[in-house]
Amino acid sequence: MNGYSxxxxxxxxxxxxxxxxxxxxxxMVEDDQYCIDVLTQVSAATKALQAVALGLLDExxxxxxxxxxxxxGPVAEKxxxxxxxxxxxxxxx
Amino acid sequence: MNGYSxxxxxxxxxxxxxxxxxxxxxxMVEDDQYCIDVLTQVSAATKALQAVALGLLDExxxxxxxxxxxxxGPVAEKxxxxxxxxxxxxxxx
Amino acid sequence: MNGYSxxxxxxxxxxxxxxxxxxxxxxMVEDDQYCIDVLTQVSAATKALQAVALGLLDExxxxxxxxxxxxxGPVAEKxxxxxxxxxxxxxxx
Amino acid sequence: MNGYSxxxxxxxxxxxxxxxxxxxxxxMVEDDQYCIDVLTQVSAATKALQAVALGLLDExxxxxxxxxxxxxGPVAEKxxxxxxxxxxxxxxx
Numbered sequence: 001m002n003g004y005s006x007x008x009x010x011x012x013x014x015x016x017x018x019x020x021x022x023x024x025x026x027x028m029v030e031d032d033q034y035c036i037d038v039l040t041q042v043s044a045a046t047k048a049l050q051a052v053a054l055g056l057l058d059e060x061x062x063x064x065x066x067x068x069x070x071x072x073g074p075v076a077e078k079x080x081x082x083x084x085x086x087x088x089x090x091x092x093x
Numbered sequence: 094m095n096g097y098s099x100x101x102x103x104x105x106x107x108x109x110x111x112x113x114x115x116x117x118x119x120x121m122v123e124d125d126q127y128c129i130d131v132l133t134q135v136s137a138a139t140k141a142l143q144a145v146a147l148g149l150l151d152e153x154x155x156x157x158x159x160x161x162x163x164x165x166g167p168v169a170e171k172x173x174x175x176x177x178x179x180x181x182x183x184x185x186x
Numbered sequence: 187m188n189g190y191s192x193x194x195x196x197x198x199x200x201x202x203x204x205x206x207x208x209x210x211x212x213x214m215v216e217d218d219q220y221c222i223d224v225l226t227q228v229s230a231a232t233k234a235l236q237a238v239a240l241g242l243l244d245e246x247x248x249x250x251x252x253x254x255x256x257x258x259g260p261v262a263e264k265x266x267x268x269x270x271x272x273x274x275x276x277x278x279x
Numbered sequence: 280m281n282g283y284s285x286x287x288x289x290x291x292x293x294x295x296x297x298x299x300x301x302x303x304x305x306x307m308v309e310d311d312q313y314c315i316d317v318l319t320q321v322s323a324a325t326k327a328l329q330a331v332a333l334g335l336l337d338e339x340x341x342x343x344x345x346x347x348x349x350x351x352g353p354v355a356e357k358x359x360x361x362x363x364x365x366x367x368x369x370x371x372x
Contacts, residue, residue: 002125008125035153045142054366060132061363086133093137147270154269177244183273184236205302246318272315275319
């Protein structure tokens with residue numbers, strides 16, 4: 001079971017809203033709407049994706065990393081290195 | 094006509110790919126796939142959205158802002174202030 | 187003359203404040219202060235640097251890019267391509 | 280003792296380099312150097328600060344969070360909530 005499992009419905013609802021946002025941006029481009037208005041929506045969708053990522057990460061730390069750390073040993077080490085790498089990807093994206 | 098108009102098909106293709114990425118992430122969550130793998134895909138979709146934004150912004154500067162600046166006066170001023178605000182939103186998102 | 191020239195004193199004041207922030211972070215590390223408190227200051231200094239960048243960019247668009255666009259031709263093109271590249275570096279940093 | 284303690288010299292060296300970068304940017308502004316060149320240096324300093332933050336965070340997870348998680352209970356919970364908040368600040372900065 002994953003860290004986010006008990007939160008799955010909320011995450012899926014957010015993702016479906018983001019999918020709708022991206023489809024809405026495509027519609028704006030098809031309708032030749034003003035660049036700046038399109039950009040505003042792209043920034044909003046980007047922020048929404050980041051919020052999903054931060055939520056997933058929090059659940060991952062709270063459950064998976066915490067359990068692995070409680071267990072200790074190389075599993076703990078691996079989980080933490082993996083989380084650090086995911087955080088770095090997120091900060092740089 | 095907008096700055097991105099002659100580039101519309103490429104932008105729409107990118108957006109449709111991002112929509113697919115977001116749908117794929119939802120599927121990963123439904124299938125209870127590993128948090129870190131989900132996060133990797135969220136980072137990738139975020140980067141793809143940023144690339145769309147940078148493309149739109151470049152077209153906007155190359156066409157709309159340039160034309161407005163050539164015209165001069167308050168229109169030029171307004172367009173540049175607007176572009177600056179959009180860049181700030183992008184950098185902060 | 188550069189776009190930011192008439193704003194130079196304000197920019198220098200901000201940069202000197204950021205330099206002080208970075209020095210303060212080093213002092214916190216020397217004093218072995220708590221990681222999270224150090225991180226909070228690093229985030230603040232990063233945001234302050236971004237604000238300087240957005241200010242410089244706005245001045246650059248308002249003056250250099252606008253003047254070049256008014257002039258037109260390859261100079262305008264070059265300035266805008268250059269500004270776009272700088273924006274991309276900023277968004278990705 | 281903090282997570283970064285055994286890494287302190289390397290962190291201090293990086294911070295002193297960043298302080299030098301910021302001072303260098305101020306000198307560029309004083310010398311009225313070209314906006315885009317100044318911006319390039321601001322982006323570089325921002326990236327360097329982010330790298331320090333990611334390093335500190337990794338040490339914090341590897342040591343402080345891991346130890347707290349091994350201990351369990353409300354201390355573990357608090358440390359993880361705190362780390363999540365620091366990550367969110369970092370991603371949004």
